[in-house]
Amino acid sequence: MKRILPVFFIFSVFITGSYWSAYSNVGSTIYFYNPETNINNFATLKTAFDTYLVNHGGYYFQPFDSRENFEAVIKEKKGDIYLLSSWHLKALQQKNVPLKIALVGTSKGNTMQRKVLSTKKDIADVTMLKNTVVAGAGSEEYIHSVLKQILGKEQEALLKDIKILLVPKDIDAIMAVGFGMASAAISAESGLDKLAMINPNQFRELHSLGFSEKDYLLVAATLKKPEQQEAELLEVLRKMSEADAGGENLKLLGIDGWRAMQ
Amino acid sequence: MKIMEFCKVLILLSVFWVSAGFAQPSKVLIVNSDNAVFRYGTIASEFKKVLQQNAYQWTEFNLNSHADAEAELKQLIQQENPVLIYCIGTKAYSLARNVASNKKLLFSAAINWRRLDIGEGTYGVANELSSAQEISLLRYFFPTIKNIGLLYNDKFSREYVETIKKDASALGINIINQPINDAQEIGDALNELLPKIDMFWIISDPVVLSSKASVQQIFQSAQQQKKPVYAYSDVFIEQGAVLAISADLATIGRQSASLALMVDKDKVPEGTVQNPAGSTVTLNKCALDALRLNFNQDALDSVNKIVECDK
Numbered sequence: 001m002k003r004i005l006p007v008f009f010i011f012s013v014f015i016t017g018s019y020w021s022a023y024s025n026v027g028s029t030i031y032f033y034n035p036e037t038n039i040n041n042f043a044t045l046k047t048a049f050d051t052y053l054v055n056h057g058g059y060y061f062q063p064f065d066s067r068e069n070f071e072a073v074i075k076e077k078k079g080d081i082y083l084l085s086s087w088h089l090k091a092l093q094q095k096n097v098p099l100k101i102a103l104v105g106t107s108k109g110n111t112m113q114r115k116v117l118s119t120k121k122d123i124a125d126v127t128m129l130k131n132t133v134v135a136g137a138g139s140e141e142y143i144h145s146v147l148k149q150i151l152g153k154e155q156e157a158l159l160k161d162i163k164i165l166l167v168p169k170d171i172d173a174i175m176a177v178g179f180g181m182a183s184a185a186i187s188a189e190s191g192l193d194k195l196a197m198i199n200p201n202q203f204r205e206l207h208s209l210g211f212s213e214k215d216y217l218l219v220a221a222t223l224k225k226p227e228q229q230e231a232e233l234l235e236v237l238r239k240m241s242e243a244d245a246g247g248e249n250l251k252l253l254g255i256d257g258w259r260a261m262q
Numbered sequence: 263m264k265i266m267e268f269c270k271v272l273i274l275l276s277v278f279w280v281s282a283g284f285a286q287p288s289k290v291l292i293v294n295s296d297n298a299v300f301r302y303g304t305i306a307s308e309f310k311k312v313l314q315q316n317a318y319q320w321t322e323f324n325l326n327s328h329a330d331a332e333a334e335l336k337q338l339i340q341q342e343n344p345v346l347i348y349c350i351g352t353k354a355y356s357l358a359r360n361v362a363s364n365k366k367l368l369f370s371a372a373i374n375w376r377r378l379d380i381g382e383g384t385y386g387v388a389n390e391l392s393s394a395q396e397i398s399l400l401r402y403f404f405p406t407i408k409n410i411g412l413l414y415n416d417k418f419s420r421e422y423v424e425t426i427k428k429d430a431s432a433l434g435i436n437i438i439n440q441p442i443n444d445a446q447e448i449g450d451a452l453n454e455l456l457p458k459i460d461m462f463w464i465i466s467d468p469v470v471l472s473s474k475a476s477v478q479q480i481f482q483s484a485q486q487q488k489k490p491v492y493a494y495s496d497v498f499i500e501q502g503a504v505l506a507i508s509a510d511l512a513t514i515g516r517q518s519a520s521l522a523l524m525v526d527k528d529k530v531p532e533g534t535v536q537n538p539a540g541s542t543v544t545l546n547k548c549a550l551d552a553l554r555l556n557f558n559q560d561a562l563d564s565v566n567k568i569v570e571c572d573k
Contacts, residue, residue: 039565040512040542041565043567044567044568133520133524163520165513165516166513167539168513168540169541171399171402173539176539181538182539197402198402198405199394199398199401201433247559248559248562251560252565
């Protein structure tokens with residue numbers, strides 16, 4: 001036993017040392033978490049972004065499916081770039097996390113979006129949503145907060161009588177209404193445009209009962225004034241749409257470019 | 263007077279017992295065909311998360327860990343008296359239906375649920391997306407596709423093919439279907455069908471997919487004639503399907519739980535069987551590139567997995 005312990009100690013030092021030395025060589029990383037979707041595409045995102053970023057300065061991409069783990073990384077890190085929804089950014093800023101927007105995502109020239117509550121036309125107003133199912137993509141907390149905003153103070157009490165069904169993406173939520181799995185859907189307005197394109201008959205059966213306030217699409221934020229490496233990475237990110245492979249990667253995130261914040 | 267006092271106390275006690283009974287959380291029994299199977303495990307896990315959020319209790323019964331499952335399940339149902347039995351997989355549903363036909367049953371993960379013995383008080387979430395959902399999502403990726411071909415056996419898939427044709431027609435897509443009696447007819451049927459179509463659709467037909475050789479024959483012929491293949495499951499991606507769209511397992515679990523809560527409150531019509539609300543998409547860019555086939559890049563926001571060529 002006396003012999004084993006020193007060997008084990010040396011082995012541990014070697015292993016942890018190698019780990020940390022490898023870790024310290026890693027260039028700046030982009031961390032990503034989006035509570036506005038449930039698509040399990042993390043492996044695809046990781047491969048696609050790493051392939052692009054490693055070839056454009058040796059950077060890395062790390063997607064998260066857990067809000068807790070993502071926020072833990074923000075607390076630990078002093079640098080790097082964080083891709084997150086503006087709803088999440090505001091929530092963190094309220095907790096005094098000093099995140100600042102560097103870039104905002106764009107889609108077809110827009111940097112803002114609003115969420116819409118859609119139902120079939122036989123549901124004339126929100127009071128008819130009592131004891132029904134509302135489908136939405138994203139975390140339960142996020143859908144709940146959007147629904148609360150759309151219902152407003154007057155109808156807020158309805159929330160406790162509404163069941164939220166989490167689905168992977170906006171188009172699933174909207175089609176769940178059309179196909180009768182949910183009475184209403186929370187989605188981005190662009191989700192309705194998609195439905196109009198792929199299933200116009202179903203689109204015509206729906207109407208909107210309310211809208212959220214406008215908010216930015218995905219944002220890229222930093223914890224402090226970017227140092228040289230972060231500034232370079234932000235530039236790589238901003239120019240991604242100029243390359244075919246970069247543009248495809250951005251589409252995986254539901255955006256087609258970035259706009260710098262002044 | 264004493265009798266009056268006694269009656270008052272008795273009434274108060276009864277009210278207490280009754281309200282205490284109402285305060286008890288509802289209990290659901292989850293019967294799983296085999297919790298070691300990944301898909302069943304994923305569905306069960308999401309189902310339980312939603313029950314927990316809504317303060318429901320549950321008991322689990324896994325068929326694979328009971329020697330005399332029927333007798334033990336019967337005893338458990340008597341003991342627990344659940345408000346609803348959630349059955350994951352066909353085996354679980356069939357057994358629960360046998361031993362507790364008077365209970366409310368909810369099923370999911372049952373392949374081709376229309377073949378199940380469905381009684382009053384049965385609810386479910388189907389295992390497969392509806393053809394209308396599939397075609398809508400297919401259009402998202404390939405908006406210009408107009409003619410889609412498929413092979414099927416009349417005995418097994420006639421109704422399903424009729425539904426596909428109806429749903430596709432409503433979206434301006436023409437389905438060209440070719441019936442076959444056995445797998446040996448696949449070659450000739452494909453020779454006739456492929457020149458007329460823009461894309462071939464593999465449906466879950468037991469005659470068309472009766473062997474590995476049949477599947478290989480479909481992909482070889484499609485490749486020779488440079489026709490893309492769309493499939494209902496990502497198991498066909500490796501063989502060369504350009505796109506696969508299927509039901510999302512986690513959503514099936516959550517949707518089943520949501521339905522269970524509504525059933526418990528009598529807010530759902532008896533016999534309701536829903537299509538899955540969530541989809542999962544695999545795109546084979548390697549096969550698309552080989553065919554030089556364009557797709558709507560905006561649809562990348564809906565992809566779970568992209569398959570690239572090995573480098």
